[in-house]
Amino acid sequence: MPMASYKLHYFDVRGRAELSRYLFLAAGRDFEDNRIPQDGWSNVKPTLVYGQVPVLEVDGKQLAQSNAIARFLAREFEMGKNLAEVVYPKFLGYFEKQLENNGGKYLVGSGLTVADLSVYAVLDTAVQKSETFLEKNEKLRAHRDMVGAIPKIQEYVSNRKKTDI
Structure with missing residues (x-):
């Protein structure tokens, strides 16, 4: 073919x-x-x-x-294995370094931005599928917890319909 x-x-x-x-x-x-x-x-x-x-x-x-x-x-392209073994670790490292370079709380600036929400959203499915997905990424896990603790986001996520993606 x-x-x-x-x-x-x-x-x-x-x-x-x-x-x-x-x-x-x-x-x-x-x-x-x-x-x-x-x-x-x-x-x-x-x-x-x-x-x-x-x-x-x-x-x-x-x-x-x-x-x-x-x-x-x-x-x-059957990226599942490649994503898990190559792509995700590489980009998780980039995100962690960006957090560290910006003081550890936000990805950019001194307050919540679309960058923080984008990373939260992009990692949603992987975190939903594996509770240990961010176990090696302490800073990113803390960042995700912070974004997820925003009351309206927390309410939305806890009440939204469970889907694969």
């Missing part, structure tokens, strides 16, 4: 396509990284499924929305 061809459409910035680029690279898979120049956007926009990017073409079929693309690629 021939290998699928992949074309990732996004602007010439990291943004919402960067995770998908990382997934291709971590899996060692080839893809066309179509970086749309600002002056070419008006020509590309009408050709896209929702008129927005990122879009991943798989053998010519379009898949939109950054999180959907990332989940698709992770499943496609």
Whole structure:
């Protein structure tokens, strides 16, 4: 069976396509990284499924929305083992170092930011699946506990429907 061809459409910035680029690279898979120049956007926009990017073409079929693309690629490349053994430890180390460099409480600045909430959200499924997931990452575990102790977040998480992802 021939290998699928992949074309990732996004602007010439990291943004919402960067995770998908990382997934291709971590899996060692080839893809066309179509970086749309600002002056070419008006020509590309009408050709896209929702008129927005990122879009991943798989053998010519379009898949939109950054999180959907990332989940698709992770499943496609069977990233579970690689995520657990290579990717997660690497990025958990980055997050811990960032916490340490910023005084230990917040990832950026002196108060809660979208960075803190993003890391909390991105680790949600892994922590839900394994109570020991952060056992080697004391600073990150304390950070997660702090974010999770925000009353409205704590209430939401404790009352939300249990799902796999």
